[in-house]
Structure formats: structure tokens, C-alpha cells
Amino acid sequence: MNEERMIELAQHLGARAAERLNVAATARNVVARLQEPPVERVAWIQQTWLRIAATVVVLIGGSFALLRLRSNEQRPDVIPHVAHFVADDLNDLSTDQLRDVLATFDEVVSDSSAVPESSPDLRELDARQLRAMLRSLEG
Amino acid sequence: MAHPLPQTETSSDATLIRAWQSGDERAAAELVARHARPLARFLAAAGAPDAEVDDLVQETFIRAFRSVDRFRGQCQFRTWLLTIGGNVLKDFGRRAARRKVVPLDEGVRDVAGDPHEFAEASEAEAMLAEGLKKLPRLQREVFLLRAQQGLEYDEIASALATTPGAARVHYHHAVRRLKELVK
Numbered sequence: 001m002n003e004e005r006m007i008e009l010a011q012h013l014g015a016r017a018a019e020r021l022n023v024a025a026t027a028r029n030v031v032a033r034l035q036e037p038p039v040e041r042v043a044w045i046q047q048t049w050l051r052i053a054a055t056v057v058v059l060i061g062g063s064f065a066l067l068r069l070r071s072n073e074q075r076p077d078v079i080p081h082v083a084h085f086v087a088d089d090l091n092d093l094s095t096d097q098l099r100d101v102l103a104t105f106d107e108v109v110s111d112s113s114a115v116p117e118s119s120p121d122l123r124e125l126d127a128r129q130l131r132a133m134l135r136s137l138e139g
Numbered sequence: 140m141a142h143p144l145p146q147t148e149t150s151s152d153a154t155l156i157r158a159w160q161s162g163d164e165r166a167a168a169e170l171v172a173r174h175a176r177p178l179a180r181f182l183a184a185a186g187a188p189d190a191e192v193d194d195l196v197q198e199t200f201i202r203a204f205r206s207v208d209r210f211r212g213q214c215q216f217r218t219w220l221l222t223i224g225g226n227v228l229k230d231f232g233r234r235a236a237r238r239k240v241v242p243l244d245e246g247v248r249d250v251a252g253d254p255h256e257f258a259e260a261s262e263a264e265a266m267l268a269e270g271l272k273k274l275p276r277l278q279r280e281v282f283l284l285r286a287q288q289g290l291e292y293d294e295i296a297s298a299l300a301t302t303p304g305a306a307r308v309h310y311h312h313a314v315r316r317l318k319e320l321v322k
Contacts, residue, residue, distance in 0.1 A: 001263065001321045003314050009267045010286040014183030017192040018176040026193065027171035030200045031164045038205065 098130040152216040156207055171200055174217050177288065181221050184283050186272055187228055195231060199224040214297040218290060222298045225280050263321075270320035274313055281306055282313035 001009075125133070150169070158166035178199060179192050187195050203210075203223050210219055271279050281299070284290045285306075292303040292310070299306065 001267075001318065003318075005263070006267060006314065006317055006321075007286040009261075009264050010184065010283065012261075012264055013268060013271075013283075013287060014180035014192075017183035017187075017189050018179040020189075021175055021179045021193060021196065023172050023175045026175050026196055026200075027168040030171050030197050030204070031168055033197065033201050034164070034167060034204055 093131075095127040095130065098127060098134060099125075153212065156210065156216065159204065160207065167200075167204055170216070174220055175200075177217060178220055178224050181283055181288065182224050182228055184268070184271065184287055185225065185228055185279060187231070191231065195224070195227055198231075199227045202227060214294050218284070218288075218294055218298040221284060221288065222280070225276070229276065266321045267317065270317045273320055274316055278309050278313035278316065281309040282317070285310050 152170065152173070155166040155170050159170065175196055179196050182195050182199075183189065183192050199220060203220050206223075210216065213219075271282070274282065277299070281295055284295045284298070285292070292306045295306040295310075296303040
């Protein structure tokens with residue numbers, strides 16, 4: 001199709017829609033609508049701003065939660081709650097992990113009869129002794 | 140108190156705009172009567188579903204009259220109106236896409252809505268309409284302003300806030316792409 005033919009066809013595009021248009025009615029409707037306040041647009045703007053505000057809140061909240069999660073993951077000194085260790089199979093824990101768990105029970109341990117009198121310092125216990133102590137605390 | 144100006148067939152658009160700005164509603168009605176059909180042709184060719192053309196024409200005039208203070212006579216009133224129509228159509232397409240009711244791209248030839256009308260349309264015309272749907276919006280509008288509305292590049296450039304050279308380039312890109320699409 002050459003350019004001249006395109007122009008010729010383009011001049012016919014939309015001709016039926018234009019013929020069907022009731023121009024007098026359109027003019028009346030336009031004039032009537034011009035007398036109304038532009039409420040619709042104001043409402044649309046308000047809705048849009050509400051959506052933007054909601055999106056910002058969600059993004060900031062999500063980012064904050066993600067940052068907290070990541071910062072906790074990166075802190076090796078944060079020990080998961082003792083209850084988690086107790087619930088796990090103690091055989092899966094290393095000596096250091098067992099020592100860390102027991103360290104949190106320091107006060108309890110000091111009153112416990114499970115602690116050998118000759119080994120008041122937890123650092124001196126080996127893995128077997130630490131497991132035995134933890135099992136006794138678990139009841 | 141507005142003083143309606145005597146309106147004749149020869150009243151210029153500028154005169155009618157001033158009258159409307161002074162509160163003369165008959166001037167607004169006259170401007171609608173003058174430009175509604177060319178606007179409807181432009182919107183339909185640019186992809187407006189046939190069933191929506193009436194509403195889109197009204198919306199375009201409402202938007203134009205409410206922002207007429209921004210019209211500085213940089214181009215003809217009709218050209219300015221057509222560019223507003225392009226924006227109205229773009230907004231309609233976004234709303235339709237969100238509601239998933241009337242996809243704009245299926246609206247150029249409303250086959251399902253009116254098969255009889257579709258049968259009347261020539262095959263070549265339908266092919267051109269299909270090709271226009273695939274053009275970028277700016278190329279499509281420049282092509283229609285030039286080919287359908289018969290505007291000069293200077294006029295198109297003023298309406299679209301670009302240069303005549305850029306408008307010419309957009310037109311030629313549109314024609315080249317249409318030649319590829321419509322074989």
C-alpha cells in the first residue's frame with residue numbers, strides 16, 4: 001500500500017462514528033456538564049493520592065521489617081531462644097552451641113545439683129557432660 | 140453579567156472562545172457543533188471503541204473548555220482540541236485496562252459489537268486501522284493529524300510542542316511502519 005492510498009483510507013477512518021454522533025445532543029450535554037463542578041476529577045486525584053500514600057506506607061514498613069530481619073541474621077551473638085534448642089535433638093548441637101545454651105542458664109545452673117562440684121566453670125565441661133547437664137535441666 | 144456575542148457562521152474560533160470565557164454558553168455550543176465530528180473521526184481512527192466515541196468527544200470538550208485559559212493561540216483551536224482528545228483517549232485506555240472491560244486495542248473495529256458495520260468497512264481500511272493500532276502513540280497521532288486531518292507540519296509541531304522537523308520524522312516513520320504492517 002503506498003502513501004497516497006494510506007492518506008485516502010485514513011480520511012475515511014472514523015467516518016461512521018462521526019456520522020452517528022448527535023452533535024446537537026453532544027453540545028447540550030457538554031454545556032450542561034460545564035455547569036457542574038468538576039467533582040469527578042477531584043475525587044480521582046484524592047483516590048490517587050490515597051493509593052500513593054498506602055503504597056509508600058507498605059514499602060517503608062516492608063523495608064523496615066526486612067532490615068530488622070537481615071540485621072538479626074548478621075549478628076552472630078544473637079542466640080536463638082533456649083526453648084528451640086531444648087526441643088531439638090541435643091546430639092545435633094556442637095560443644096560451643098551447648099555451651100552457649102547453658103550459659104543462658106547460668107543462674108539456674110549455679111543452683112542445680114547436676115553441676116559437678118569440681119567443675120564450676122562451664123568452659124571446662126566436654127560435650128558429653130554438657131549434654132548430660134542439659135538433659136537433666138530439660139527434665 | 141455576560142453579554143452574548145452575536146454568532147454567525149463567520150465568527151472565528153477565537154471570538155467564540157472569548158465569548159465562552161465571558162460566560163456565553165452558546166459560544167461553547169457553537170464550538171462543539173463546529174468541531175465534534177472531526178474530533179469523533181480522529182478518536183475513532185486513533186482506537187476509540189465506537190460505543191465510546193460520544194462520551195470521549197464530550198469529555199474532550201469538557202477538558203478543553205475547563206483549561207481554555209491555557210490555549211494561547213499557538214495553533215488552531217481544532218488542533219489543540221485533537222491533542223486533548225488524544226490524552227482523553229489515553230486515559231480511557233488506562234481505565235479500561237484496569238477494569239479489563241473494553242480493551243482499547245480491540246476497539247478500533249468493534250467486530251463483536253457490530254458485525255454488520257464491520258462488513259461494510261473495506262478490507263484495506265480495516266488493515267490500515269489494524270496497522271495504526273500497532274504504532275507508538277505519537278506516530279499514530281502525527282500520522283492522523285497529517286493524513287486524516289490534513290494539517291501542516293508547523294501546525295502539528297505547535298500542537299505537540301515539538302519541531303516541524305521532528306513531526307515530519309514521526310510521520311515518515313509512521314508511514315514506513317504502516318507499509319510494513321499493511322501489505
